[in-house]
Amino acid sequence: MPMPASLTLNDLRTFVADGVLIGRGLIPDGLLHPxxxxxxxxxxxxxxxxxxxxxxxxxxxxxxxxxxxxxxLYNDSGLHPLVTRLLCPAPTTPLATAQIQIRLPNGAKQSVKAMHVDGVSCPHLHPEDLNTFTLIAGVVLSGSATGDAGALHYLPGGHRRMARYFAEEWTRGQAAQTPDDIARQDGTALTARPGDVIVMHHLVPHRVGINTSPVPRVMAYFRIRHADHPRLAEAALTDPWLEYPGLAALAAENRTSS
Structure with missing residues (x-):
């Protein structure tokens, strides 16, 4: 069933705990197919x-x-109001671009991404540069719904460990993107069909592997930024809810009860 645009309290608590929400069939065919x-x-x-x-x-x-x-896929579907609800009442920067990621079929010789968070210590960035964001939304455009078909793998709850890492172990400019205990994990595979979506906190570690299926796995990703992200970016690495003011109280509640 599609995830409702008006998220329930349980949905919000799931996002706070896992850093991830998955919406099944959220993108209608009229947007998906073109x-x-x-x-x-x-x-x-x-x-x-x-x-x-x-x-x-x-x-x-x-x-x-x-x-x-x-x-x-983002602006005209239920994905935009879903993201707006997660970040409410924080404003966001208008969306200007999509990223397309394709995992080629049949185990093609394509680089395998290890566990990482985007925009920090990336091999294609200068070591001192940050190119982070607040939240990523991914739409499955095509491909097999199996974990070995080039699926995204993510680590539920890993945003909390990464915040500690950035606060206590990381220094700007170092090569390591994640601590060793995160880097060696496989994560949970996004077993999803075309039209399904994943919404993920920026700090959730993730990776992608080889596609052993006979069909390409195609994803469209949208990086959403708090309107004041350039000023908040470095502090947000150590405070997961800095850019999510409406969820800060739920996060504090979770810390108190754990």
């Missing part, structure tokens, strides 16, 4: 295999990043 066909056409007509590493590290179909059919 976006999927757009990416499929790009793969057939414009994909350059010599740029596979760059695509994997950043985005496939970079020239489509601002296409209305891709942005509509």
């Amino acid at each position: 976006a999927a066909h757009l990416v499929d056409a790009w793969m057939r007509e414009h994909y350059d295999p010599t740029r596979l590493t760059a695509y994997t590290n950043q985005t496939f179909a970079p020239d489509l990043a601002g296409h209305p059919a891709l942005l509509g």
Whole structure:
């Protein structure tokens, strides 16, 4: 069943505890199919295999990043009000781009991403740079719904460990993206079908592996930022709820009861 745009208290508590919510069938076919066909056409007509590493590290179909059919997956579906409710009453920066990630089929020679959080100590960034955000929303465009088909793997509750890591162990400019106890975990596979979505706190560690299925796994991701994120970004690494003022009380309640 689709996740309601008006989240229940239990949904909010799940997000506070896990840092993740999954919505089944949240994207209607009228939005899903045009976006999927757009990416499929790009793969057939414009994909350059010599740029596979760059695509994997950043985005496939970079020239489509601002296409209305891709942005509509977020702006015109139940995904936008869902995210708005999680961040309420904080304003967000208007969404301008989508990221497309494709895990090629049949175990293609594609780099395997280890557990990480985005925008911190990334190999393609200067070590001192931060390119973080508040929340990521992912839409499954196509692919098999099995854990070994290039699925995203995430660590429920890992945002709490990562906040401690950034507060106590990490220094800006170091190469390690996660502590050893996080890096060696496999995480939970997102076994999802086209039209399903995942909404994930920026601090939740995640990775993606090889696609052993015969079909590509295609995801559209949207990075959502608090309107004041440039000022709050470094502090938000150690305070998971700094940019989620409406959830701060629930998070404090969880800490008190644990």
